[in-house]
Amino acid sequence: xxxxxxxxxxxxxxxxxxxxxxxxxxxxxxxxxxxxxxxxxxxxxxxxxxxxxxxxxxxxxxxxxxxxxxxxxxxxxxxxxxxxxxxxxxxxxxxxxxxxxxxxxxxxxxxxxxxxxxxxxxxxxxxxxxxxxxxxxxxxxxxxxxxxxxxxxxxxxxxxxxxxxxxxxxxxxxxxxxxxxxxxxxxxxxxxxxxxxxxxxxxxxxxxxxxxxx
Numbered sequence: 001x002x003x004x005x006x007x008x009x010x011x012x013x014x015x016x017x018x019x020x021x022x023x024x025x026x027x028x029x030x031x032x033x034x035x036x037x038x039x040x041x042x043x044x045x046x047x048x049x050x051x052x053x054x055x056x057x058x059x060x061x062x063x064x065x066x067x068x069x070x071x072x073x074x075x076x077x078x079x080x081x082x083x084x085x086x087x088x089x090x091x092x093x094x095x096x097x098x099x100x101x102x103x104x105x106x107x108x109x110x111x112x113x114x115x116x117x118x119x120x121x122x123x124x125x126x127x128x129x130x131x132x133x134x135x136x137x138x139x140x141x142x143x144x145x146x147x148x149x150x151x152x153x154x155x156x157x158x159x160x161x162x163x164x165x166x167x168x169x170x171x172x173x174x175x176x177x178x179x180x181x182x183x184x185x186x187x188x189x190x191x192x193x194x195x196x197x198x199x200x201x202x203x204x205x206x207x208x209x210x211x212x213x214x
Contacts, residue, residue, distance in 0.1 A: 026075075033076030036066045040081040040131070047088035057094040058162050061135075062151070064101045065128025082131040086138020087181040090200035095162070097141040098132040099154045140198035161196070172203050179205045 043061070050057050068078045089096055104124040125145075133143045142161075144154040168186065176182060179202060186197035 029075040032067055033078070036068065036076060036078055036131075037081055039066065040078065040085055040135075043135070044081075044085050044088045047085060047092050047094060050092040050094050053092075055093070057092065058141075058158070059089070059094055059096045060099065060155070060158060061096060061132070062099045062101065063132060064103055065125075066131050067127060068131050070127055070130055078131060082134035083138055085135045086198070087200045087202070089135075089139035090181065090198050091202045094139065095141045095196075095198070096136045096139040097158045097161075098129075098136040098143040099151055100129045100132050100143055100145045101151075102129070102145050102147050104128065138199045140196050142196060168197075170201075177203045177205055179203070 047059075050059075066078065067076055069075055085096075102125050129143060129145070136143045144157060146154055181200045181202050184197065184199060184201045186195055188195055
């Protein structure tokens with residue numbers, strides 16, 4: 001299989017002039033960044049296409065992750081593209097659940113799977129699943145991790161969570177009816193409860209379409 005190990009490029013550590021395309025590391029990092037931004041762009045386009053379908057939608061995304069910098073100055077840098085996908089999902093009344101197929105530990109031989117490599121393996125997994133967690137959380141879903149199983153437990157949990165839900169209504173002010181994304185926070189005082197709610201809501205202009213992206 002394709003066992004992935006993450007390498008992030010710190011542009012601040014490159015020699016002068018090497019960040020302009022002369023460095024092989026820079027080329028690889030930018031190629032990975034472009035590929036991942038394209039993938040998120042296609043997911044955003046899919047979310048927009050779902051606006052044509054009425055009612056609530058649930059999207060299940062199965063992925064081994066995207067390599068993305070988790071600190072300033074590192075590449076590949078995917079910026080706010082994950083948040084944009086969550087906003088598009090909100091506009092389409094869709095919830096995204098991500099099943100992260102974690103294969104990071106497979107990239108290490110049995111002799112290396114010791115305590116000293118545990119931190120590295122965990123860091124690789126966090127880098128790969130960062131945007132999956134962001135996309136699913138912003139849309140009101142969640143990310144579920146699978147290692148070597150066939151995903152049955154994850155899919156059953158998604159079915160359980162989506163089989164019933166609370167539909168909350170809010171009274172919008174006139175200033176909210178602008179077709180743009182607005183942040184939304186849902187809380188509960190019930191002890192031990194886990195709340196899954198989208199982070200964004202869009203209310204179209206009177207007689208118009210949403211104005212996302214403008």
